[in-house]
Amino acid sequence: MAFPAVKHKHVKFLFLLPAVIWMLAFTVYPLFYALYMSFNKVKLTGPDTFVGLANYARIFGDYYVGNSAKLTTIMVLTTVTLQVAIGLTLALIMNAEIAGRRYFRTLFSLPIFVAPIAMGYLGHTIFFEQGGPLNIVLTALGLRAIPWLSHPTWGFVAVCMIEVWIATPFCFMVLLAGLQGLPEEVYEAARLDYKSEWQIFKRITLPLLAPVILIVFLLRLVSALRILDTVYALTAGGPGTATEVYSLITYRAAMKFFDFGYGAALAYVLLFVVMLILMFFFRRMREVYE
Amino acid sequence: MFRKTSLAARTLFIVILVTATVWTAFPFYWGIITSLKDRENVNLWFSVGLPFVHYTPTLENWIGELMLPEMQHALLNSITAAFVSTVFCVIIGSLAGYALARFRFERIPNKDITIWFFSLRVLPPVAVAIPFFIMMKTLGLLDTRTALVLSYTTFNLPFAVIIMRSLFLELPPEMEEAALVDGYTRFGAFFRVALPLSAPALVSTALICLAAAWNEFLFALLLVSKNAMTIPVLISGGEHSRGVEFWMVATRGMLAILPPALMALLVQRFIVRGLTFGAVKG
Numbered sequence: 001m002a003f004p005a006v007k008h009k010h011v012k013f014l015f016l017l018p019a020v021i022w023m024l025a026f027t028v029y030p031l032f033y034a035l036y037m038s039f040n041k042v043k044l045t046g047p048d049t050f051v052g053l054a055n056y057a058r059i060f061g062d063y064y065v066g067n068s069a070k071l072t073t074i075m076v077l078t079t080v081t082l083q084v085a086i087g088l089t090l091a092l093i094m095n096a097e098i099a100g101r102r103y104f105r106t107l108f109s110l111p112i113f114v115a116p117i118a119m120g121y122l123g124h125t126i127f128f129e130q131g132g133p134l135n136i137v138l139t140a141l142g143l144r145a146i147p148w149l150s151h152p153t154w155g156f157v158a159v160c161m162i163e164v165w166i167a168t169p170f171c172f173m174v175l176l177a178g179l180q181g182l183p184e185e186v187y188e189a190a191r192l193d194y195k196s197e198w199q200i201f202k203r204i205t206l207p208l209l210a211p212v213i214l215i216v217f218l219l220r221l222v223s224a225l226r227i228l229d230t231v232y233a234l235t236a237g238g239p240g241t242a243t244e245v246y247s248l249i250t251y252r253a254a255m256k257f258f259d260f261g262y263g264a265a266l267a268y269v270l271l272f273v274v275m276l277i278l279m280f281f282f283r284r285m286r287e288v289y290e
Numbered sequence: 291m292f293r294k295t296s297l298a299a300r301t302l303f304i305v306i307l308v309t310a311t312v313w314t315a316f317p318f319y320w321g322i323i324t325s326l327k328d329r330e331n332v333n334l335w336f337s338v339g340l341p342f343v344h345y346t347p348t349l350e351n352w353i354g355e356l357m358l359p360e361m362q363h364a365l366l367n368s369i370t371a372a373f374v375s376t377v378f379c380v381i382i383g384s385l386a387g388y389a390l391a392r393f394r395f396e397r398i399p400n401k402d403i404t405i406w407f408f409s410l411r412v413l414p415p416v417a418v419a420i421p422f423f424i425m426m427k428t429l430g431l432l433d434t435r436t437a438l439v440l441s442y443t444t445f446n447l448p449f450a451v452i453i454m455r456s457l458f459l460e461l462p463p464e465m466e467e468a469a470l471v472d473g474y475t476r477f478g479a480f481f482r483v484a485l486p487l488s489a490p491a492l493v494s495t496a497l498i499c500l501a502a503a504w505n506e507f508l509f510a511l512l513l514v515s516k517n518a519m520t521i522p523v524l525i526s527g528g529e530h531s532r533g534v535e536f537w538m539v540a541t542r543g544m545l546a547i548l549p550p551a552l553m554a555l556l557v558q559r560f561i562v563r564g565l566t567f568g569a570v571k572g
């Protein structure tokens with residue numbers, strides 16, 4: 001790894017330090033600052049007052065936070081499970097030699113960088129209740145039109161649908177790459193031992209693919225937890241409080257009610273959850289970056 | 291796999307593929323055709339149908355939106371901030387990625403430094419956003435492109451570091467060693483040898499940073515009010531004031547959606563590795 005011919009022992013720090021300093025200044029320092037804020041009543045115009053754990057104590061009595069934590073958890077678990085499951089199904093089908101595989105792959109990769117905010121915005125036309133395309137198709141099939149954006153449950157479903165639309169391609173692409181990286185010899189041997197494709201899938205493919213599935217699941221989980229854009233653009237937390245996801249109430253606490261201390265405390269609770277998830281995957285990530 | 295699949299299974303696969311195709315393509319199709327409709331056609335149910343067949347497409351909406359001064363201003367801001375932050379990310383990120391790939395850091399092992407960057411990338415942005423807002427307010431940078439560049443670079447930089455590290459690891463070190471023997475400095479070997487050799491991957495990394503910066507919403511929403519308005523913030527304020535003007539919604543939506551979608555096409559072969567931080571090779 002290291003070169004024999006390094007002249008200056010410290011040149012390596014010159015390479016690394018700009019990035020480290022940048023992250024210390026613009027991420028680590030703000031994180032500590034947020035921690036400080038979470039123990040204070042922050043006023044932008046005057047001095048802060050130390051309030052101890054009051055902000056945190058308030059979180060546990062706040063009905064809106066409880067509601068938001070519940071619906072965010074349901075939304076994250078539902079959408080991530082669907083994304084991974086659909087992504088895996090598509091990847092398994094596309095791993096077979098089917099005609100036009102390249103075109104499907106290209107098509108399925110298109111939504112990968114789509115701005116969630118723009119997609120939520122476009123959702124206003126797709127989920128439009130009187131004459132939007134979805135309801136037109138439903139009524140043409142003889143079904144009832146769905147109150148997508150005016151009914152709490154359907155508003156929640158609409159947000160989930162957009163989330164699945166945006167992130168399934170990522171799962172699909174990564175899992176397909178994972179499948180294509182599996183050694184062919186193993187399958188040749190497996191075909192002698194197991195008769196059905198289902199057996200091969202269960203005994204060979206799934207265990208071999210497990211590390212990739214784990215990575216996909218981790219990355220989806222941590223980015224699903226930050227969900228904000230689609231909700232902000234499509235339902236703004238409504239109808240009622242049906243889609244008030246966690247980042248939205250945190251944002252509102254700070255930027256709408258100017259309660260920065262409370263906002264910071266809310267953010268820290270989310271940060272704590274993400275850290276727990278990361279710790280769970282820590283050993284796996286250490287292996288990856290070995 | 292599925293070599294000896296039955297007819298029933300094969301039919302099922304085709305049904306799934308067709309469904310997935312319609313599901314994926316429909317929002318693009320719908321956004322584009324709606325943006326090409328004029329005001330009379332937009333609410334007619336048969337306008338779900340094909341351009342030229344069921345209605346005459348028009349570029350009126352696109353021209354109208356692109357002529358709006360606020361839209362031009364936002365486009366300029368989005369493009370400038372995304373490009374400048376990408377340049378920062380690629381330079382600072384490739385330096386650090388190179389360091390992690392080529393040198394050994396004793397006190398903290400390289401892999402732990404890499405995980406440190408990784409954890410900074412995946413933490414919820416809302417935790418950083420609030421103090422970041424106050425920092426920018428203190429520095430007098432609210433509503434400036436500088437603040438946008440600082441925030442975009444901050445969330446893209448860890449990605450650039452990790453992905454460049456994985457690229458340099460795959461580059462054989464012999465060329466750089468030869469350059470060092472020829473009297474190049476370490477920086478010379480990096481800029482003249484390692485960087486050019488990894489140019490294609492560097493471009494892909496830059497495109498992913500660009501797309502992420504173009505799409506960024508939360509920080510821009512906090513930091514921007516008028517002067518530094520970006521496309522995502524501009525469109526987020528639109529639906530309430532303009533009601534159900536679908537042609538406008540679709541045009542603005544597609545304006546934000548299409549550039550990154552095109553970038554996705556360009557970096558297709560690189561996407562998997564890029565988006566898994568090098569954990570899965572594409």
